[in-house]
Amino acid sequence: MGERGLLAQVRDVLGTPLLTDIFHADRWDYVFTLKRQGVMKQERRLAVFFKGEVLERFEGDEMPTEADFVATLDNKRKNAKVPVLEASEDSLKAFSAANKSAAPATPAAAASPVSASYPPLEAPGR
Secondary structure, three states: OHHHHHHHHHHHHHHOOOEEEOOEEEEEEEEEEEEEOOOEEEEEEEEEEEOOOOEEEEEEEEOOOOOHHHHHHHHOOOOOOOOOOOHHHHHHHHHHHHHHOOOOHHHHHHOOOOOOOOOOOOOOOO
């Protein structure tokens, strides 16, 4: 599979590892930290081990479910309902239909470029 295969998939899901060691190239280490005012700092660690280009195992702290993690983000609303975090096919279709009906009546108006004037990035030299 190569770097574009499984290793790339792990990197896509977890991001670039915090630590890679040339002596232990088969291990990637991740540290996830969440700091918020008025809330105790949360830190979770995860190590991912490969055998060749195959994910062999992972070790680390227990990771929360998506719903549990979202619930920890809002400490002001206790027992608040966690919003739906993934769109269903029906909601995507409804969104698409709503956007089509909100399109401008004249396509020419939408196609005309909008001119904008921006201030210079640097102050003029004196």
